[in-house]
Amino acid sequence: MKPFTYERATSPAAAAAAVAAKPGAKFVAGGTNLLDLMKLQIEAPTHLVDVNRLGLDTIEATPDGGLRVGALVRNTALAADPRVRRDYGVLSRALLSGASGQLRNKATTAGNLLQRTRCPYFYDTNQACNKRKPGSGCAALGGYSRALAVIGTSKDCIATHPSDMAVAMRALDATVETVDGSGRTRTIPIADFHRLPGSTPWIETALTPGEMITAVTLPAPVRGTHIYRKVRDRASYAFATISIAAILPESGTPRFAFGGLAHKPWRVAAAETKADGGAKAIAAAALAGATPTSQNAYKIPLVERTLAAVLAEGRAA
Amino acid sequence: MTDTNGFSLTRRGALVSGAAAASTTALPLDAQPLPAETPAATVPVSFTVNGKKRTLDLDPRVTLLDALREHLHLTGSKKGCDHGQCGACTVMVEGKRINSCLTLAVMHDGDEITTIEGLGKPGDLHPMQAAFVKHDGYQCGYCTPGQIMAAVAMLQEVKDGVPSYVSPDLTAAGRIDAQEVRERMSGNICRCAAYSNIVAAIADVAGAEDVA
Numbered sequence: 154m155k156p157f158t159y160e161r162a163t164s165p166a167a168a169a170a171a172v173a174a175k176p177g178a179k180f181v182a183g184g185t186n187l188l189d190l191m192k193l194q195i196e197a198p199t200h201l202v203d204v205n206r207l208g209l210d211t212i213e214a215t216p217d218g219g220l221r222v223g224a225l226v227r228n229t230a231l232a233a234d235p236r237v238r239r240d241y242g243v244l245s246r247a248l249l250s251g252a253s254g255q256l257r258n259k260a261t262t263a264g265n266l267l268q269r270t271r272c273p274y275f276y277d278t279n280q281a282c283n284k285r286k287p288g289s290g291c292a293a294l295g296g297y298s299r300a301l302a303v304i305g306t307s308k309d310c311i312a313t314h315p316s317d318m319a320v321a322m323r324a325l326d327a328t329v330e331t332v333d334g335s336g337r338t339r340t341i342p343i344a345d346f347h348r349l350p351g352s353t354p355w356i357e358t359a360l361t362p363g364e365m366i367t368a369v370t371l372p373a374p375v376r377g378t379h380i381y382r383k384v385r386d387r388a389s390y391a392f393a394t395i396s397i398a399a400i401l402p403e404s405g406t407p408r409f410a411f412g413g414l415a416h417k418p419w420r421v422a423a424a425e426t427k428a429d430g431g432a433k434a435i436a437a438a439a440l441a442g443a444t445p446t447s448q449n450a451y452k453i454p455l456v457e458r459t460l461a462a463v464l465a466e467g468r469a470a
Numbered sequence: 471m472t473d474t475n476g477f478s479l480t481r482r483g484a485l486v487s488g489a490a491a492a493s494t495t496a497l498p499l500d501a502q503p504l505p506a507e508t509p510a511a512t513v514p515v516s517f518t519v520n521g522k523k524r525t526l527d528l529d530p531r532v533t534l535l536d537a538l539r540e541h542l543h544l545t546g547s548k549k550g551c552d553h554g555q556c557g558a559c560t561v562m563v564e565g566k567r568i569n570s571c572l573t574l575a576v577m578h579d580g581d582e583i584t585t586i587e588g589l590g591k592p593g594d595l596h597p598m599q600a601a602f603v604k605h606d607g608y609q610c611g612y613c614t615p616g617q618i619m620a621a622v623a624m625l626q627e628v629k630d631g632v633p634s635y636v637s638p639d640l641t642a643a644g645r646i647d648a649q650e651v652r653e654r655m656s657g658n659i660c661r662c663a664a665y666s667n668i669v670a671a672i673a674d675v676a677g678a679e680d681v682a
Contacts, residue, residue, distance in 0.1 A: 159513055159530035159576055181577070188533070188572045189553050201530065203577055229566075233632040238640040249635040253657020254624055256554060258566040259573065389635070389656035 155197040162202050165209065165367050166336040171202045173334030173363025180204050180365060182225060183259040185252075186268040195269075195278065195285055209367060212236070218373035221330075224263035224366045228252070228318065231262060241371060242379030243398050247321035250383045253390050263366035266319055266329070266346065267358065270312035270416075271392055273297060283309045284354045291354075294446075300394060303445040303452050305415040310354030311446070314347055314417050315392050321381055323418035324398040324410040328370045334363040340370075347417030354416070377402035378470040382463050383412070384455060395455050401467040409435060409460070414452065432460035513576045519544065520588025530576050535559045537575035538585060546586035546615045550659070557658035560616040560623075561585050567623035569657075586615035589622065598622050598675050605671040609662035617658045621672045624654045628676075646676045 162168035172178045177199035181187055190196035209223040212234050220241070222231060231237055232248035252260060274280040274292040281290035293301055293311050301311045327343045341359050348357060360366075378401040385391040396412035407428045411419040424438035436457035445453060516525040519542060526541055535552075538544045538561070547570055550558030554572040561570045562584040590596035598618050601607070608614045628644040636653045637644070651669050660668060 154531045157530060158511060159574070161579075181574070184574065184577065185554055185569070185572045188574070192552065201574075205577060229627070229632055233630070235631075235641075238633060242640055245633065245640050246635065249633060249637075253554075253557065254627065254654055255557060255560055255567050255569045255620065255657045256572075259568045383635075389653050 154191045155194060155199075157198050158200045160200070160202055162204050162207060165204070165207055165332050165365055166334075168202050168204045168207065169332050169363050169365040170334040170336075171200075172365070175200045178202060178363075182261040182264045183227070184264075185256050185260045186264065190269060193276065193278065195276065204365065215370060220371045222262050222369045222371065224261060224368055226262045228257035228260045228262070228265060229254070231318075232257070240374035241321075241325060243324055243381050243400055244318065244321040244371070244379075246379070246381035247317040247383075247396075247398055250381060250393075250396070251317040262318070262369055265316050266322075266366065266369070268315060269357075271315045272301060272312040275312060284312060284350075284357075287353075287355050297448065298446040299448045300392065300413075301446070301449055302415050303449055304419060304440060304443040305349045305417070306444055307350045307352065307354070309352055310350035310416065312350065312354065312416055313413055314357075314415070316418070317381070317383065317393065317396060317412055319343070319347070320396055320410045320412035320418040321398040322369065322371075323420050324400055324408045325371055325375070327372075329366055330368040330370060331360065331364045332367050333361060333365075338367070343369075343418070344420070350416045357416075375400050375402055375408070377407075378467045380463050380466055382459055382466075384459055395452050395459060397456075397459055397463050399463045399467065401464075401470075407467075409439065409463075411439060411456065414440075414456070432457050432464055435460050515576045515579045517575075517578050517581045517583055519583045520585060526575070528575050530574060532575045533571050534561070534563075534573045534575045534578055534583070535570035538570060538583075544585050544587050547619075548612055548615055550613065550616075555659070556613070556616075557620055558613050558616040560619040560658065562619060562623050565623070565626065567620050584619075586619055589618065596622065598671070601671040601674045602668070605667045605674060606664070607668040607671040608660070608664050613658060613660045613662075617655070617660065617668055620655060620658050621668075621675070624651075625672070625676055627654070646673070648673060651676075 172180055179198040179201055181201045181203050209225040211223050212226055213221045215221050228248050232245045238245050272293055274282045275284050280292040283291055291310055302313045322343050329341045329346050332338050346359055380399040383393045383396040385393055393413035398410040400408040406425050421439045424435045427434040427438045440453055512527045513530050514527050538547050547561055548558035550556035552571045554569040559569055559571040560567050563581050590599045598621050628646050631644055633640045634650055634653045636649050648669055651672050
């Protein structure tokens, strides 16, 4: 690791101010992704602001029947919260499908949203990667792209967002709450939080420099069957090739969000209104405009088949 | 290096002094020593390890794993991948299992840490340690401390009602069977592949019936 200085923040606004004031400064929460990247010198912050003891680790009921999840709530604590298990099954299941027991005990709600891609060319510092080194090119194009994105890609980046939790939050229409260095707060709908790569793949979220996530709010629960189905190369402890977060209400429009397909959790309104047409119609609408590589074209039929399994599970529930 | 255990010479110390001795004779005349990287300012940190209060002054880059192994000479926790992929470094912090390689020691001021050395001792083994011996839950043994720490904490998670991805009903009380053990222990890799016996050892302690 490159040398850095370290401080323990005293409040969220002070933490945001500290990071905003120092170029090269970063927040550290669980650290499970950041430390991995720092050891590889993919990340080399000059200053770390520890935000672990700011009291942001509670889950509170909101007046409109939802839940406000503090930024520092660990993945295990969120997945195991009795209200989440009962009312937001898709979120609990998505969290539990990610990483390992040890990592979920440390990884946080905000950190999970902000984790970096696992694209092999991002991780290999000998390779071109616009995300790691803007302007260096994208070695994944024409490279080993089996696990990479099939839709919403650009000529500069075909990385995927690796989170399972964020896919469920996209299906739930969660809202991200932040504070910036001047103490100003704002809310960002999860749909607008993660960006597509375009020509600036190194800008991954709507956050401004120094802006810190303080909480994620879940709206009142959607009753019905909640399913998170993850397809991967081994049975556990692997990133998704594709995943589906589905909420199938007793009546009304179902919701489908997809992981492993794009630079952000992928959700298409037109696909949800086509649900009566079955898996084929939903998949066709969700993947309209997809530009897979020869190596990841298998994801297109895999989405349809996994949707068929999800719908069958919903009917059996 | 803080020498709190009274070791007069560590293996690493011996290697370093050996290398230094060799370099005085083998260094080519035109070779320049590499410029030393400016050391980062150290940060004081205090935590309790296996019931004993420990105070260290650390470069903030030191991971909890390196603090335990290199500064406190508790070498039971192993460094496998050093990237959170293998689980050999698993310890408990505040009763929860974590990868000690992916957290900075300075982030744990005031925390209660338990390593394999604090779980049991020869002649007074923790039931999980005894079960690993009984079921031969290892071959080379390198992953074993991490496996045992993860297993003990995992069974507590089940008691605390933490579900898993393979739990059929998220809201039901936790039960443990071989499938649950395999899913919940997937963060611990055993490259000797002693998995069958590891599952048997854990199931024995858990009192699980449905064990394949």
